[in-house]
Amino acid sequence: MNKRIMRxxxxxxxxxxxxxxxxxxxxxxxxxxxxxxxxxxCYMASKAKSINKALNDAVPLGTNPLVLKIRxxxxxxxxxxxxxxxxxxxxxxxxxxxxxxxxxxxxACAVEMIHASSLIQxxxxxxxxxxxxxxxxxxxxxxxxxxxxxTADAFISLAxxxxxxxxSENVPPARVLRAVTEMMKAVGTDGLVAGQAADLEGERMxxxxxxxxxxxxxxxxxxxTAALLEAAAVMGGILGGGCDEEIERxxxxxxxxxxxxxxxxxxxxxxxxxKELGKTTGRDLIAGKLTYPRVMGVEKSREYAEKLNREAxxxxxxxxxxxxxxxxxxxxxxVSRQN
Amino acid sequence: MNKRIMRxxxxxxxxxxxxxxxxxxxxxxxxxxxxxxxxxxCYMASKAKSINKALNDAVPLGTNPLVLKIRxxxxxxxxxxxxxxxxxxxxxxxxxxxxxxxxxxxxACAVEMIHASSLIQxxxxxxxxxxxxxxxxxxxxxxxxxxxxxTADAFISLAxxxxxxxxSENVPPARVLRAVTEMMKAVGTDGLVAGQAADLEGERMxxxxxxxxxxxxxxxxxxxTAALLEAAAVMGGILGGGCDEEIERxxxxxxxxxxxxxxxxxxxxxxxxxKELGKTTGRDLIAGKLTYPRVMGVEKSREYAEKLNREAxxxxxxxxxxxxxxxxxxxxxxVSRQN
Numbered sequence: 001m002n003k004r005i006m007r008x009x010x011x012x013x014x015x016x017x018x019x020x021x022x023x024x025x026x027x028x029x030x031x032x033x034x035x036x037x038x039x040x041x042c043y044m045a046s047k048a049k050s051i052n053k054a055l056n057d058a059v060p061l062g063t064n065p066l067v068l069k070i071r072x073x074x075x076x077x078x079x080x081x082x083x084x085x086x087x088x089x090x091x092x093x094x095x096x097x098x099x100x101x102x103x104x105x106x107x108a109c110a111v112e113m114i115h116a117s118s119l120i121q122x123x124x125x126x127x128x129x130x131x132x133x134x135x136x137x138x139x140x141x142x143x144x145x146x147x148x149x150x151t152a153d154a155f156i157s158l159a160x161x162x163x164x165x166x167x168s169e170n171v172p173p174a175r176v177l178r179a180v181t182e183m184m185k186a187v188g189t190d191g192l193v194a195g196q197a198a199d200l201e202g203e204r205m206x207x208x209x210x211x212x213x214x215x216x217x218x219x220x221x222x223x224x225t226a227a228l229l230e231a232a233a234v235m236g237g238i239l240g241g242g243c244d245e246e247i248e249r250x251x252x253x254x255x256x257x258x259x260x261x262x263x264x265x266x267x268x269x270x271x272x273x274x275k276e277l278g279k280t281t282g283r284d285l286i287a288g289k290l291t292y293p294r295v296m297g298v299e300k301s302r303e304y305a306e307k308l309n310r311e312a313x314x315x316x317x318x319x320x321x322x323x324x325x326x327x328x329x330x331x332x333x334x335v336s337r338q339n
Numbered sequence: 340m341n342k343r344i345m346r347x348x349x350x351x352x353x354x355x356x357x358x359x360x361x362x363x364x365x366x367x368x369x370x371x372x373x374x375x376x377x378x379x380x381c382y383m384a385s386k387a388k389s390i391n392k393a394l395n396d397a398v399p400l401g402t403n404p405l406v407l408k409i410r411x412x413x414x415x416x417x418x419x420x421x422x423x424x425x426x427x428x429x430x431x432x433x434x435x436x437x438x439x440x441x442x443x444x445x446x447a448c449a450v451e452m453i454h455a456s457s458l459i460q461x462x463x464x465x466x467x468x469x470x471x472x473x474x475x476x477x478x479x480x481x482x483x484x485x486x487x488x489x490t491a492d493a494f495i496s497l498a499x500x501x502x503x504x505x506x507s508e509n510v511p512p513a514r515v516l517r518a519v520t521e522m523m524k525a526v527g528t529d530g531l532v533a534g535q536a537a538d539l540e541g542e543r544m545x546x547x548x549x550x551x552x553x554x555x556x557x558x559x560x561x562x563x564t565a566a567l568l569e570a571a572a573v574m575g576g577i578l579g580g581g582c583d584e585e586i587e588r589x590x591x592x593x594x595x596x597x598x599x600x601x602x603x604x605x606x607x608x609x610x611x612x613x614k615e616l617g618k619t620t621g622r623d624l625i626a627g628k629l630t631y632p633r634v635m636g637v638e639k640s641r642e643y644a645e646k647l648n649r650e651a652x653x654x655x656x657x658x659x660x661x662x663x664x665x666x667x668x669x670x671x672x673x674v675s676r677q678n
Contacts, residue, residue: 062528064533066533066536066537066540066555066558066559067528067532067533067536067537069536069540070528070532070533070536071528121488121489121492124485124488126483126484126485126488127485127488144465145465146463146465146466146539147536147539149460149463149465149466149488150460150532150535150536152492153460153491153495153526153527153531153532154527154528154532156492156495156496156523156526156527157495157523157524157526157527157528157530157532158527158528160499160519160520160523161520161523161524161527164516164519164520165520168516172512173511173512173513173515173516174512176512176516177503177507177512177515177516177519180499180503180516180519181499181500181503181504184495184496184499184500185496185500187492187495187496188492188493188495188496188497188500189401189406189409189410189493189496189497191496192492193406193409193489193492193493193496194403194405194406194409196489197405197406197408197409197486197489198405198406200485200486201405201408216405219405220405
């Protein structure tokens with residue numbers, strides 16, 4: 001095997017190159033690097049292709065004119081050019097515990113639906129009032145607020161029914177039920193709802209840069225971002241047939257990755273342009289919103305992201321090296337992403 | 340046993356007394372009446388009491404200040420003085436197939452949560468823009484639109500996790516999964532979302548009183564109202580351990596009751612005052628909204644409701660007379676309700 005080292009941080013990497021290089025170096029010195037020689041770009045592209053096809057099949061336009069607009073709005077948000085981080089995480093977790101991609105594909109699509117649902121809601125005028133998302137107008141700008149809100153509901157419903165329908169033949173009902181419960185926990189007051197509520201509350205309070213601020217920020221992001229990434233990984237582990245210990249290690253890994261994801265997001269918001277990200281940037285700063293760069297500065301935020309990445313790797317130590325490579329590379333990809 | 344005949348149509352009944360009396364008479368002449376001698380008022384009050392307690396326990400305020408507002412908003416909408424028709428239906432269906440009340444109580448609470456969620460959304464400014472519900476200000480009027488939208492999500496999530504948590508010890512996972520799937524189908528594009536989308540579309544189109552209008556109206560109400568009542572009954576049947584045939588008969592019964600519920604709702608909107616209903620009335624008429632009285636007139640609408648009631652009864656023919664009495668009386672109660 002002569003796979004090239006293609007981890008994304010060696011491609012589009014500009015910002016934290018030096019720090020990450022040190023981190024990479026440290027890893028190589030202390031332990032063999034399981035993601036070494038793994039072609040992550042190729043892996044990610046191949047998974048994204050399968051996921052996009054599955055998402056397209058999961059939401060047909062149908063023939064009923066009375067729900068056509070909802071279906072169009074669902075397809076508009078779901079089939080836009082997202083990074084598919086959550087579904088890839090789900091599939092990679094499933095494969096890590098010995099499951100086949102097809103076993104977790106419905107769940108992978110489901111978490112992307114939940115993600116799409118939460119983005120539609122976050123963008124509403126009464127929430128973050130965004131008009132740009134992934135380089136296109138936001139859902140409510142095109143379909144209207146009423147349709148956007150119903151579309152968000154439709155996604156939550158479909159996420160459950162789609163997962164159940166697609167797994168019922170191959171996965172024991174107890175496992176499907178456990179997976180669905182994980183997903184729905186990530187939606188409510190233990191997940192996205194709590195995160196968005198805390199986010200809105202934080203904006204209202206315009207907290208100062210102190211410890212209370214950091215606690216609030218951590219709560220917001222653990223719930224707003226990490227919870228669904230956690231559900232994605234855990235669902236993959238459950239449906240793939242993982243044992244409890246494997247599932248819990250996937251959970252710990254995903255929590256780190258999820259928080260890291262948001263720290264990086266906050267950094268990108270102050271260091272990148274709207275064009276580069278495909279969404280309005282700098283708004284957090286203008287709104288005086290609590291973010292990691294605001295609380296601890298850009299450089300310390302990057303260091304924190306790297307620390308979380310190391311912890312994420314640590315949680316997966318001891319798994320089969322070939323099987324763990326995608327998840328480790330995914331963590332690297334998230335910490336070094338540029339959009 | 341000397342139970343008094345206390346069906347509600349003999350109490351608060353004023354509008355369609357003559358017609359319903361004929362219907363009742365016809366039943367008595369053709370077959371023994373299983374709801375005869377059943378004290379429905381007492382039954383409903385007792386069930387509502389258990390349900391209200393269970394609902395109160397299902398949504399504790401909790402200690403986290405960052406989600407406190409969401410919890411308050413959930414409790415505000417969930418614990419208001421609703422009629423609890425859906426949860427009673429769920430419990431009665433469970434008991435009909437031989438299950439105990441406690442087996443289906445979580446599901447009964449869950450359908451009420453879904454109902455509360457849909458009411459919160461329907462009332463939003465971008466939907467029906469209501470400021471009054473059950474005699475109190477609507478959720479968004481008190482907590483703001485952002486919190487109201489998150490509260491609606493939180494209910495959908497909790498409906499699933501609560502049902503799973505409360506049934507996992509006593510009900511086989513395959514049945515719990517089936518029940519949860521029924522509930523989530525009732526939320527999405529096969530249920531509430533489709534109904535509300537069609538309702539909004541109908542308002543936009545301001546259809547004339549023709550056959551196309553009636554078809555549209557039927558689609559709207561089957562999805563907006565009947566789907567969740569159907570899920571309530573079917574969930575009760577599934578969790579109570581019913582066989583497929585029993586569950587399907589419960590489904591057919593509930594579809595009739597659900598559509599009938601909405602026909603009666605439309606009639607009440609034009610014949611009752613806001614004070615009597617605890618919500619703004621006459622708005623459908625003013626908005627030129629498609630309703631049964633508008634399409635077929637008040638009298639024909641009442642006749643249609645009675646026809647649906649007869650059909651509902653028919654679907655439950657052959658069940659044990661004592662066990663079926665609550666569901667038959669519930670149908671009678673809905674057709675004759677005054678608020």
